[in-house]
Amino acid sequence: MHMYKGHARAYTNIALIKYWGKADQQLILPMNNSLSLTLDAFYTETSVTFSSEFSEDQFYLDHQLQDKKATDKISRFLDLIREKAQSQLFAKVDSQNFVPTAAGLASSASGLAALAGAASAALGLSLEEKELSRLARRGSGSACRSVYGGFAEWQKGDSDETSYAVPIVSNSFEDELSMIFVVVNDQQKDVSSRDGMQRTVETSAFYDGWLATVPQDLAKAHTAITDKDFQALGEVTEASALKMHGTTLAAAPPFTYWSAESMRAMNLVRQLRNQGLSCYFTMDAGPNVKILVQRKDEAALLGKLQEHFSADQLITAHAGPGIKITTK
Ligand SMILES: O=C(O)C[C@@](O)(CF)CCOP(=O)(O)OP(=O)(O)O
Numbered sequence: 001m002h003m004y005k006g007h008a009r010a011y012t013n014i015a016l017i018k019y020w021g022k023a024d025q026q027l028i029l030p031m032n033n034s035l036s037l038t039l040d041a042f043y044t045e046t047s048v049t050f051s052s053e054f055s056e057d058q059f060y061l062d063h064q065l066q067d068k069k070a071t072d073k074i075s076r077f078l079d080l081i082r083e084k085a086q087s088q089l090f091a092k093v094d095s096q097n098f099v100p101t102a103a104g105l106a107s108s109a110s111g112l113a114a115l116a117g118a119a120s121a122a123l124g125l126s127l128e129e130k131e132l133s134r135l136a137r138r139g140s141g142s143a144c145r146s147v148y149g150g151f152a153e154w155q156k157g158d159s160d161e162t163s164y165a166v167p168i169v170s171n172s173f174e175d176e177l178s179m180i181f182v183v184v185n186d187q188q189k190d191v192s193s194r195d196g197m198q199r200t201v202e203t204s205a206f207y208d209g210w211l212a213t214v215p216q217d218l219a220k221a222h223t224a225i226t227d228k229d230f231q232a233l234g235e236v237t238e239a240s241a242l243k244m245h246g247t248t249l250a251a252a253p254p255f256t257y258w259s260a261e262s263m264r265a266m267n268l269v270r271q272l273r274n275q276g277l278s279c280y281f282t283m284d285a286g287p288n289v290k291i292l293v294q295r296k297d298e299a300a301l302l303g304k305l306q307e308h309f310s311a312d313q314l315i316t317a318h319a320g321p322g323i324k325i326t327t328k
Pocket of ligand 1: 014015017018019020028034108139140141142143193194283284285286
């Protein structure tokens with residue numbers, strides 16, 4: 001009887017310069033580079049066991065056996081790893097999302113990164129970071145950035161071999177930052193990021209305009225990180241999110257991830273900034289609002305936010321580490 005085990009913990013990341021649109025759906029090659037900050041507040045722990053005793057793949061998420069649809073998606077991803085390792089063995093996948101229950105935050109980035117790490121290690125593939133990032137990308141684009149801690153850039157490349165994330169040298173600027181999540185509960189049925197970006201690429205009149213400004217936004221973000229210039233990083237982060245979300249309004253049919261509560265949070269950020277509290281927001285494929293603030297202003301911002309939102313809606317995160325893999 002052959003049994004092989006691997007474990008990984010991977011943290012979620014939030015894009016400051018957004019990935020929005022694929023050049024290749026099957027390989028998950030993006031239309032543009034993106035830049036993110038890995039956080040310490042949310043992570044996924046995954047254990048994978050391959051065994052000759054198993055007659056099919058099994059996928060447990062937070063101790064719940066998942067249905068065929070979810071398991072088939074995992075199996076297709078595991079096939080990539082089985083192929084690399086020349087293995088036919090089936091696997092049992094145990095994933096646990098350490099995301100505050102109220103959050104309802106998507107954890108595909110940490111989840112697929114942890115799965116890539118645990119499964120490849122179980123089959124004895126000791127992949128170095130670039131290869132691990134490429135593998136995670138096949139699970140979910142943003143997952144490729146969670147291989148690294150702190151700031152990372154996903155270089156779009158033009159093939160499976162050339163599309164992966166790299167760490168950004170930042171002389172610890174990330175340690176001077178906080179990100180406060182405002183979890184809004186009026187979540188209408190969202191369009192998934194995968195479906196949302198596909199519809200936008202295919203139909204949005206604003207999509208080319210979005211794409212045209214990404215390289216200059218990336219350059220601004222790099223300069224801001226090098227210079228430890230919080231205002232410049234905040235401005236380009238907020239602009240990138242607004243432009244990305246703007247593309248959805250011109251899609252057919254049009255859609256938006258912004259709810260009334262999202263708008264309330266974004267307007268409050270602008271108001272607080274105008275009153276001298278330097279903070280900037282970003283948003284992804286959901287109504288939650290993420291606020292970038294300097295660690296030194298974190299308490300002051302929380303105090304202001306608590307006047308407008310309940311404490312359990314506010315989650316504070318700081319820069320987090322890269323993926324951790326063990327095969328014990
Ligand atoms: O994270 C960002 O750069 C921006 C977004 O979060 C904005 F919503 C998109 C993430 O997309 P993802 O879930 O990775 O899609 P997949 O490749 O279809 O799995």
